[in-house]
Amino acid sequence: MAGAAWTLAIAAILLAPAPASASSETDFVLNTFSFLVWGVLIMWMCAGFTMLESGSVRSKNASIICLKNIGLYSIAGLTYFAVGYGLMYVDVGKVIGSLSLLHGPSADEIAFLGGDKGKTAAVVATNYSTMSDWFFQMVFVATTASIVSGTLAERVKLWAFFAFTAVLTAIIYPVVGAWTWGGGWLSQMGFADFAGSTIVHSTGGWAALAGAIVVGARWGKFRKDGSVKVTPPSNIPAVTLGVFILWLGWFGFNGGSQLALSGAADALAMSNILVNTNLAAAGGVLTAIFVSRPILGRTDLFAALNGAIAGLVAITAGPDITDPGLAVIIGAVGALLCTLGLKLLERMRIDDVVGAVPAHLFAGIWGTLAVSLSGKGSFLVQLVGILSVGAFVFVTSLVLWVVLDRTLGARVSRDVEEMGQDAAELGIDAYPEFALMVDPEDGGDFRDPD
Amino acid sequence: MAGAAWTLAIAAILLAPAPASASSETDFVLNTFSFLVWGVLIMWMCAGFTMLESGSVRSKNASIICLKNIGLYSIAGLTYFAVGYGLMYVDVGKVIGSLSLLHGPSADEIAFLGGDKGKTAAVVATNYSTMSDWFFQMVFVATTASIVSGTLAERVKLWAFFAFTAVLTAIIYPVVGAWTWGGGWLSQMGFADFAGSTIVHSTGGWAALAGAIVVGARWGKFRKDGSVKVTPPSNIPAVTLGVFILWLGWFGFNGGSQLALSGAADALAMSNILVNTNLAAAGGVLTAIFVSRPILGRTDLFAALNGAIAGLVAITAGPDITDPGLAVIIGAVGALLCTLGLKLLERMRIDDVVGAVPAHLFAGIWGTLAVSLSGKGSFLVQLVGILSVGAFVFVTSLVLWVVLDRTLGARVSRDVEEMGQDAAELGIDAYPEFALMVDPEDGGDFRDPD
């Protein structure tokens, strides 16, 4: 009888909440907090794109690019809430998830918050809160949309751009996401893209490229004699600030993509990721400074800034490598390709105001292939992923831009373009008190674009 | 005897530091770290207000608004350290706390840091460190003060503004805080204001409104013929950057107001809060873009930017709802009211340079009432809270502004106003090398303000 009492007492101890289960609630907290903290930094990247772009355009279009950017971030949040997340992550088969509208907290979570402590285990078992994951994924789709606005600045119509953004963030990006992070066919093949060199950055780059082709170059950018009109950034410190903001936000972008912070392995991986991210960007900057002279004819600040972005994009597919020296090389090659790409696009007479296609698309392709060099993915599978995502995004974007062009009109009139979208479309100048130099070609003898 | 030995052995196990108490030190760490991380983001909102305001004023007043902002943040920190925190939180009865000067770490904490491990339990039992709470509360009072500077820009005297800030942060805001978060009479009635739609934002808005009435409109803003002089922002990208900074900081503002990160319930709530905060702002931006054309006559960037802020203010009283769709609606209505408010203030000939009264006061009232719509507070009690805080802050601010006007003088002379406070009061131009357009009305035939 005494023996039985001991047995019960000890059984009670053994069955009591063990450290392991106490620890898993801490894991839930840490995983969730990691999503939130890093997600907040990624949201900040929208401010980075805004500064980069408003400094890169001529001052007559600096207000409207601000509106496009705050608008696209808002649209991306609402469409991804309304349908995007469901298409990307909920019950994904091979190619797409489900049309589950208005993604919110789970029923268990709502009951638990309402006081039903019986749901604790069910909630904690999901490892992180439903909406922390949504938040983290939402700032990714906003990044994709941010890439497009820069390329098409100074001539795309506000409402056409907003309409494109809505479809990109509600459908196009979520489909790519469903194939990959959502568990669809590319994921099943073994396609590896840790934080989205292809899924986020190349997707944005392809959408921007399609837009640049349909919308065309700015009036007078490419002259009939083959020469190219120089359109320097109007505010270099703003561009630089934007790049620093992006660099900062990228720590969240790549670090948070570890998707957990529940043990030493996560913390270790996250540390390596931040270091590799930083080294790739640093390698990108210095490479661009060195190669810009032979390629572009001068030590080029704009190339150096884009070199940082290209380095960051390139490492994004595989920032969890354990050899930081390799990260320097991956970033450096990304910046080299970006600098060459700036030249190439000009040769192809494609007008990309901020160099987003070289920085996000070209470096993104390289970064995705580089994963296989570091032994984490098959070269062939990576190539299949790059090509299939590219084909899907480029073709759907091209069709969409053509449809928008024929309905809303994708491009402002020549008068609006010469006057600037700020005054013509918004009635508000970016710097109304500052005396500006008149562009000698404005109102002059322009040749047709394209 | 053997039995007694077992009893002792098992008792030892049962009495040994249990996982729960080990976990509670982790809770202490996480709660404290949450205050610090989110508090740091809120401090960043001061930079947001500075950019928003320095971009919104005419360039001749852009330097002094920078000084006002870094000054007010410094003053708020020192007064809240000296007396404010004590009045708001220490031994609060019905209406006010105690005059405990120079709030510092607790005696237990100092002993513990000095090596007295016997204090561990006492320290950990407080759930978070004394000064992490102080830090988090201090950045809130600074936010309140930040709201005032924008409304009164371009004509309030530097030292009168600093004097007002000192009283607002040392006394007025702490009294409102004592009634509510400090546990005073409004709190006891059940007034619900999660992160401060009324306590922070309306308080700032009422103080600004009182100042705008006493100080009066800028010379020439409202003409005798009833027309209104347009005074566009001098630097739109700076205003946009400011709004992005505020949006970012608001994640800390609302998320940190969960006040804990010690379990799944906190992490869940914090996730929902960040998502709702973001969706309300997004809903605010798009609503303002849509309604600005009918209300203000054009797709208005400035209204869109204020729409983001109004959406954020509106959700602040109840960001912990579990229906994110409702957050979109709350933010959208806030932005609608803000846009209407911009028009209303102009009709009432009240000169609010940045639109802080519509964004912080009008949207704050709406947000506080909206809490009752989501079932978390009584409509009547919310109304009592709004009215009593409003009456107290507005009347004390009005009296204070009148006193300052009759002593220091609240308003610069007409000469100083025409010349700009930068050159006249600071002897430093914001952009000394840039050629500026002369305001055609400066030095011209101005009518009296008011």
Place this chain on the structure above:
Amino acid sequence: MAGAAWTLAIAAILLAPAPASASSETDFVLNTFSFLVWGVLIMWMCAGFTMLESGSVRSKNASIICLKNIGLYSIAGLTYFAVGYGLMYVDVGKVIGSLSLLHGPSADEIAFLGGDKGKTAAVVATNYSTMSDWFFQMVFVATTASIVSGTLAERVKLWAFFAFTAVLTAIIYPVVGAWTWGGGWLSQMGFADFAGSTIVHSTGGWAALAGAIVVGARWGKFRKDGSVKVTPPSNIPAVTLGVFILWLGWFGFNGGSQLALSGAADALAMSNILVNTNLAAAGGVLTAIFVSRPILGRTDLFAALNGAIAGLVAITAGPDITDPGLAVIIGAVGALLCTLGLKLLERMRIDDVVGAVPAHLFAGIWGTLAVSLSGKGSFLVQLVGILSVGAFVFVTSLVLWVVLDRTLGARVSRDVEEMGQDAAELGIDAYPEFALMVDPEDGGDFRDPD
């Protein structure tokens, strides 16, 4: 037999993974995460220096200062990865560590990440991940380098500056670090410098001062008649934004220097540190506002902004004090010395474009001495540390600047200086569309500098 069974059962419980060891993996995660989150904020300080400096220089040199800043951050990261960290922290004897190239994750960490769970204990026992520590230390060396660029702006050659940065970050700073944080001779004497008033800020200040002496003042800055040419900041809101960014980043700088977040003592200390950091800066701002009128002849915004930095620098050697009132005083004295220092340098005809020497060197010396006032270090030892670091950094920097001057040339030609480095060296203007005022002295009757 039954007794033996009980014994075994209880032994199993006693020997089971105890809360303590579960907790130590959580400690590892929290320590690492703290390094990463605060480290990211410190990286952001580079953007702060960039904004501060690009706003402080005349607009003709605003682009090149952006390139110098993003370049120096990249160089610092690569040199510190290549050799700097090893010299500072690996097997430090009295004066220097070892030449271990390319600092990467430890062998245990790589094995653990590769799936060898047997390495868990060894990894966790290190308390934080190898690369999180590297990341945190790397952003410190970048801060040191950032200080130099501001002082020497507008006349130092791009490549000479980059070369100096490489040596400073690869060797000079790591040697100072080895003596102190690395455990070398100054550390063994008891030298106390919590987050680097001397190690980071004075080191940067001495290097800048040596450069200012070798490179000389800007043409025309100091006239033969003893008068000083006023060279006001070209963009005050940018300078202000920069200071807010620095203030924000400093929370990471000082808070992260607790180096752990594994228990109540760390969380407590970190809270006190953030509060003291903020109060010192606030005290600095208000002091500078008050003393700038008697010292500089006007209420000086630039002095107020530098007062914030000086307050931050001063508290950095001992931010972990438990008396926040003392922090206010330490910051206030730092700002007073900085404001006097601005005047002193002008008297000594040393041209420091942004006031980095007064803010980082003078306030850094004060802060390091102030540690002994708060009872945490011997005054004599602090003085030995200040003098030995000063002598080492100043002399090596002086020699290096002279060597660079005689090889690459440290200073641009007078023509380049008059034209501006942006147009002359980069072929890109910072604000190409904005009409700028011509400096009346440019191309005029300049006297020789020095």
